[in-house]
Amino acid sequence: MMRRVSTVVLMICVALCLLGCVQANLKLGFYEESCPKAEKLIAGFVKEHIPNAPTLAAAFLRMHFHDCFVRGCDGSVLINSTSNNESEKEAVPNQTLRGFDLIDKLKSLLEEECPGVVSCADILALVARDAVGVIGGPFWSVPTGRRDGVISKKSEASKQIPAPQFNFSALQKSFASKGLNVADLIWLSGAHTIGVAHCNFFSSRLYNFTGKGDQDPSLDSEYAANLKMNKCKTLTDNTTLVEMDPGSFRTFDLDYYRNLVKRRGLFSSDAALITNPAAKSAIINILNGPPATFFQVFAQSMQKMGAIEVKTGSMGEIRKKCAVINS
Ligand code: HEM
Ligand SMILES: *[C@@H]1O[C@H](CO)[C@@H](O)[C@H](O)[C@H]1NC(C)=O
């Protein structure tokens, strides 16, 4: 009898270990003993601040994505430039990130609670999840234990964050280089159901698609006309903001995909998703199901994204301030 129990215990241990290995040694509740209030403190902070500035949910979700795609989810996106380093923040795709001040503020609260324990990379992963939760979006598990990186380079962010001009195969390649597959690409792009974009990221589709003063023929012409008349009035406008999912840009819903199949994806990278027959039919299938199905697949892919090339154990450091590496 004892023996059977210990075999079962052993098997459970092996199963848990395998699960742990898949998640690159992150684990749920990593701070349970070292900083028991950490996750509650983060959730409380997000609940307090997001209702006043709901568009920040999109900002944090995007920031987490940009963190994970450069040197893994290691908080490198949060580091400020110094006199001899231009950090990731300076790269074009990062110039429009928002919300760094809140991450820095939350980190200082956590330092008061448990100095030197909670990593900036974990803070960002948890904030992104909790902020999306506050606006009624999907919930995903965030195993913790990420350590912070000590390197942050503009050039790497410029190279590794996919560009809005990318076609399907370029997107697929970019995601594959981070261990993400086409399904992850399709469902993570659904993050564009919330948030805003600056005109310059897509205005060539309106004004100069092939360099001949033309419009992207794959963009719905009525939508294009509307954007030109009311939003992006010139090719070089880099200040006007456009809702990526017009009408429900604060709501995590299926409308992003509804727009795609109406040829109203804002970026070439959005429109690219329906140029691949398999991706298109996956999107049509999800549209025919309940929103909960999208939430599930999104959550799965978020958990995968959150584990990209994470530093664990004794790698990296626990930064004291998210914007500077420890000296
Ligand atoms: C597939 C490749 C992707 C490309 C090319 C791309 C590109 C962009 C661009 C150019 C913007 C506009 C930024 C601005 O003008 O301020 C944007 C916004 C955004 N992206 Fe993506 N993105 C991609 C994937 C993702 C993923 C995987 C996520 C998260 C899981 C994400 C989340 C967001 C969010 C939430 C916004 C709105 C940000 C805000 O309102 O400040 N994107 N994206
Ligand atoms: C700054 O640059 C130095 C030398 O190139 C490098 O060793 C260091 O890791 C960089 N710091 C950051 C924060 O990237």
Ligand SMILES: *[C@@H]1O[C@H](CO)[C@@H](O)[C@H](O)[C@H]1NC(C)=O
């Ligand atoms: C996609 O973009 C890449 C890189 O710009 C290019 O080499 C390739 O030919 C494009 N593929 C298609 C199908 O247009």
Ligand SMILES: *[C@@H]1O[C@H](CO)[C@@H](O)[C@H](O)[C@H]1NC(C)=O
């Ligand atoms: C359109 O693109 C072409 C080729 O890149 C460029 O020569 C031309 O100046 C652009 N037109 C405008 C109005 O910027």
Ligand SMILES: *[C@@H]1O[C@H](CO)[C@@H](O)[C@H](O)[C@H]1NC(C)=O
């Ligand atoms: C926006 O465009 C102006 C004028 O073309 C330029 O001076 C400025 O640097 C641009 N800003 C960004 C954030 O790209």
Ligand SMILES: *[C@@H]1O[C@H](CO)[C@@H](O)[C@H](O)[C@H]1NC(C)=O
């Ligand atoms: C990082 O840069 C931001 C923006 O320039 C600044 O407000 C913040 O104080 C800096 N943080 C640190 C710790 O230097």
Ligand SMILES: CC(=O)N[C@H]1CO[C@H](CO)[C@@H](O)[C@@H]1O
């Ligand atoms: C959010 C942020 O730090 N943005 C910076 C991006 O880079 C430009 C310079 O290229 C800075 O002016 C921004 O402050």
